[in-house]
Amino acid sequence: MQLTDAYDQQNIFAKILRDEMPSIRVFEDETTVAFMDIMPQAPGHVLVIPRVAATNVLTLSADDARAVMTTTHLLAPAVQKAMEAPGLMLAQLNGSAAGQTVPHFHMHIIPRHKGLEMLGHGTEMADIDELAKIATRIRDAI
Numbered sequence: 001m002q003l004t005d006a007y008d009q010q011n012i013f014a015k016i017l018r019d020e021m022p023s024i025r026v027f028e029d030e031t032t033v034a035f036m037d038i039m040p041q042a043p044g045h046v047l048v049i050p051r052v053a054a055t056n057v058l059t060l061s062a063d064d065a066r067a068v069m070t071t072t073h074l075l076a077p078a079v080q081k082a083m084e085a086p087g088l089m090l091a092q093l094n095g096s097a098a099g100q101t102v103p104h105f106h107m108h109i110i111p112r113h114k115g116l117e118m119l120g121h122g123t124e125m126a127d128i129d130e131l132a133k134i135a136t137r138i139r140d141a142i
């Protein structure tokens with residue numbers, strides 16, 4: 001995936017936005033959607049995406065970048081509280097050379113606990129019931 005590639009309307013997050021694929025949503029507004037990462041690098045891993053079709057930071061407008069950050073800023077304390085996390089990692093990858101695997105702009109919110117190593121990128125599918133329970137805790141903490 002090159003930084004200059006055209007937007008792929010069939011990417012997984014585009015399908016989630018069109019409700020063609022399921023997701024466990026924790027928040028949504030007019031410009032953004034946030035849902036549980038299905039292969040969390042740590043329990044409570046949330047993704048925030050813009051509704052607009054943008055592959056990476058180079059094709060995202062400043063307004064949509066602000067909207068994603070506003071939602072991230074709203075959810076970060078909710079994730080922190082729900083997971084009782086002493087640390088939080090925010091991450092955002094652009095292009096496969098940087099490790100991006102889904103070509104729709106997204107921000108990762110990953111709770112961090114000392115001594116609990118993060119899993120690798122997209123390594124292990126989470127238990128869906130467990131993800132749903134965590135999502136409820138996050139929603140309740142917003």
Ligand code: AMP
Nearest residue numbers: 012036037038039093099100101102122
């Ligand atoms: P990145 O590698 O930065 O593009 O991150 C893509 C993220 O999307 C990874 O953390 C994956 O675990 C996650 N992911 C892939 N497919 C899905 C899906 N259907 N629902 C939720 N998260 C997904």
